[in-house]
Amino acid sequence: MGVSGPALLAVSDLAVNFASHGTTTRALDGVSFTIPRGRTVALVGESGSGKSVTAQAILRILPKAATIAGGSIVFQETQDGEAVDITRLDPSGRQMLGLRGGSIAMIFQEPMSSLSPLHTVGDQVTEAYLLHKGGSRAEARRAAEAVFARVGLPDPARVFVTYPFELSGGMRQRAMIAMALICQPALLIADEPTTALDVTTQAQILELIKDLQAETGMSVLLITHDLGVVANMADEVVVMYRGRIVESGEREAIFRDPQHAYLKALMRAVPRFDMEPGERLTPLREIATADLIAAAPITVGPTPKGPVLDVTGISKVFTLRAGWFSGNLRQVRAVSDVNLTLMPGTTLGLVGESGCGKTTVSKMIMRALKPDEGRIRFDDGTGLRDVQSLEGEDLLRYRRAVQFIFQDPFSSLNPRMTVYQLLTEPLRIHEQISEAEKFAKAKMLIEMVGLDKRHLRRYPHSFSGGQRQRLGIARALALSPKVLLCDEPVSALDVSVQAQILNLLKDLQAALGLSYLFVSHNLAVVDYIADTIAVMCRGHIVEQAPKALLFRNPVHPYTQALLAAVPDPDLDHPLDFDTLRTGRFSDPTAWPHPFGLGNDRPSQMEEIEPDHWVRTTTSERAAA
């Protein structure tokens, strides 16, 4: 262990109850673990397993319905200092207020919603300093700017006066970390600190937490469902399942020799780069509907001989107003010269960080946006037709054939409609069929995605995230589409549920001959589901190749960075923080020759081996 003496935090036999409508549910039961000084303990489990409740209990910020029913949380800030049992303190008493934010700090998953949009970053960060350290505003400001510089925020003085929404996701999370660290806490609780971030940003934030820990000697309680993050960060691992701890131990032991069936299952559910072709993920709870899907009377119509969707040279420029009160206009090139071809029955993966233009491309395909240049053609089996020129009945037919699956299963289902209404709404709009036929169809759809027909009368709020995403898929299938545009369909879900959804999508494709455009920032997920992968950065496709080629021989520096940034749940493949540190790989002007873009330098896609295309500025490579 290296460190002796009493642990910084010892949770023993902790029990938490939730009361609702007169019944109590036990959310935590007999939870015991310790956090040694200067080490990282990872708390792993699915959503609803009690990870966050544990963190809230440590800070005594449990929701009102929850009560600590037993056990103790003993916190001993210094080796020979006084030990306090946090469960005995008054949650809003002075001692607890002093611990909270002062000695124990927390960072949260969603850096946008965790910061108030009405207050400047500086105001929110210095608040903790003023509360716990006292001192003047000027001192607090100096401390804040020092910690901003430490967490890698450029221009600390400017960041101090900006509002959270003016910063990018990664910068916000850095600000959030600065806020937690300004009082030099002994324990940092990080609740899914990188789940909402791009892989490359995630790698930087993880490294930052590691470095800060080495510098200050603080302990970290890392809450996550991502085993890849755990493998790279944790010293010790605690696995939770349904409010209980099912396994805990040193990282090595846990990863090399998992004991508990739940942990083993969890590990099998994560997509890895070294999977055999055709190997299937094993979700914790498989939904076996492949037969149902195969038997479903869905007619897809004639299959086109060529591509079902052909995108040639589309570009889109957005004009933004710089501020509400000013008339200054700014132009942003969201998408430039993008070419994509989607062959029937296959999956095209579109990979890139947030803001790279992936969603704009899918919106243009949906005809929700009009491309400035280029054209999008669609083939329903009768030949390619320009999507932009479709009108009337043809346009309606196109709308039926191309359906969308959204990222956020919580906000993409109307909470005031029952599942039956949700599933049959597309039918009501596009098809004139009787109520009995509608019911039969809704029943078929919901059973295809592994839910029961009794669920039809329920409202979306009574479903879990994964179930809601399945409802979203069922809705998209209602009109027997040919193409599904999946915009980050699994990035809001737990790994176990993610595997379930990915398998469902695969089964649907195999049985119905669907074509997918699968947009994601997670390369491992795309690797699992896609046949061809296009990597996108700042509006450009920078590399495009069949999956096997791309992963065997990634040529473009950006692709290489993306690949390197995916945390692998394998102790023998740790993240290479050194190559990821620069953070310049998403800046096209910083790419080495011949990849560097910018200054309107002309660039083109170049075929470096059959079907493997890379964007270069000159054709020197070919000449050489």
Add this chain to the structure above:
Amino acid sequence: MIAYIARRLLTMAGTLLIISALVFVIIKLPPGDFLTNQIAELRSQGGEAAATKAAFLIKQYGLDLPVWKQYLVWIGVWPGPNGFSGLLQGDWGWSFEFDRPVNEVVGDTLWLTLLVNIAVLIFVHVVSIPIAIFSAVRQYSWGDYLATFIGYIGLAMPNFLLALILLYYTNRWFGISIGGLYDPQYANAPWSWNKVVSLGQHLIVPTLVIGLSGTAAMIRRMRANLLDELSKQYYVTAKAKGVPPTKALLKYPFRMALNPFVADIGNILPHLVSGSILVSLVLSLPTVGPILLGALRSQDQFLAAFILMFVAILTVIGMLISDLLLAWLDPRIRLGAR
């Protein structure tokens, strides 16, 4: 910022121009008005003198002109019988019913209306915000239920009835005279300290009565808004920083919950004028509400048109104020966040 306000003022002027045209057309739509009725009466009396008087009135008020010219004369961009003299020049026209200039008829009532409404606004906010915070933070406690119950009574009670009850008891217990905004002896007296005191005493009942339903509605909305914000992540963050509960509540969720109310200011002002007519009548308040009602009934065109314009001006000014306040309060609006 200055450019923005200038742009807003321009669009406000345009809006008011369109409103003025609508107001004038709508008032002119029904056949007959106070003056034509009067002229018809004069003509039926017959005789040379009556005919001359009728001709004079028609000439004086430009009733022989086409409607669009009458409108232009009214707003003051077309020379009338007395040259350019319309709203723009500060001439609000003539009230036929009272046979006096409109500005004399409305006179004090304009600012008394403003006074009553501002008193109501302050009352509504001062009373409802603390109660709403209490019931949101202690959701489903007995205090929450009590506030909710009183709120429903406030919403359901016919306010003219409440007005009568309160008038009776304030008169019986405190000796405050019934109706009006001051004791009868001050009605036409010049302003003095005693008159101001009397005004203050008489403001209590109208403020309570007009404000009660607004207070009840505001408690309900503020509570709901605040409950939404209380579950937001940034509030948890604030608590996790160790911010004391009351400070955390007021600094973060409460401030977020204020936005819709600031946005409402523009609507509240005109609503208070037109919404309180019944109460104003019962309490015989010297405000513009009852005058507007009378003017509309007797088709006293210039008086009615002027009061409607006054309400319109209140609306656009209220909108401007609420937009500027919102921009000041919420950086997302100021800086144009997504």
